[in-house]
Amino acid sequence: MSTQLPQDITTQIDKFLAKFPDDQRQSAVISSLFVVQNNNGGWLSTELMDAVADYIGMPKIAVYEVASFYSLFDLEEVGKHKIYLCTNIACMLRGSKSIAQYLQSKLNIKFNETTADGKVTLKSAECLGACGGAPMLQLDDQYHENLTFERIDALLEELD
Ligand code: FES
Structure with a gap:
């Protein structure tokens, strides 16, 4: 049996769907996945992506493609908090490499890992x-x- 989205989630999704014509429901997929992810400890299971696909009325594979393309979506369990360190050019030129090393050593993990x-x-x-x-x-x-x-x-000390 397929997973059903709870009503408080579909109510939120409906607000996004209302912004688009009926034949453009897929335009709400990113917002919908974001709502679902935020209510699932920060990640999306296959069952939840399937439920979004069913609710919006788009092919499951198209939902997987969106969820796997954007870095704001996680398809595996994550920690309570997510840190995204920018490593692109401006940040790199201003020291993100040493910040990355510092963060990894403080947390005792590498990128794409979760603390113990x-x-x-x-x-x-x-x-x-x-x-x-x-x-x-x-x-x-x-x-x-x-x-x-x-x-x-300071940021790490403030984390609950
Ligand atoms: S925010 Fe633009 S390179 Fe980091």
Whole structure:
């Protein structure tokens, strides 16, 4: 039997669907997947992607393609918090490499890994559009710019 999305989720998806004509329901797929992911501990299972496909009325494979293309979606379990460190050119020129080494050593993980306590998943990201604040990272849905080792220490200490 296929997974059904709970009503509080479909209510949120319906708001996105209402923005598009009936024959363009697939235009709401990214927003829908984002809602579902946020309500599933930050990741999307195949069953949940299938449920989104069924609800929107688009082929499952097309939903998988979207979810696997965008780095904001995770298809495996993640930690309670996600850190996306930008490693693109502006951030690289302003020291993201040493920030990456520092973060990896502080968390004792590499990119695409989760800490043993399940608290943090570390990812690298392409340009997140905040080059003026390079080097920068995204922690959950917040940007943190002009990173230093001290700022990293403070961010990690503040995590619940
Ligand atoms: S290169 Fe890092 S935000 Fe643009």
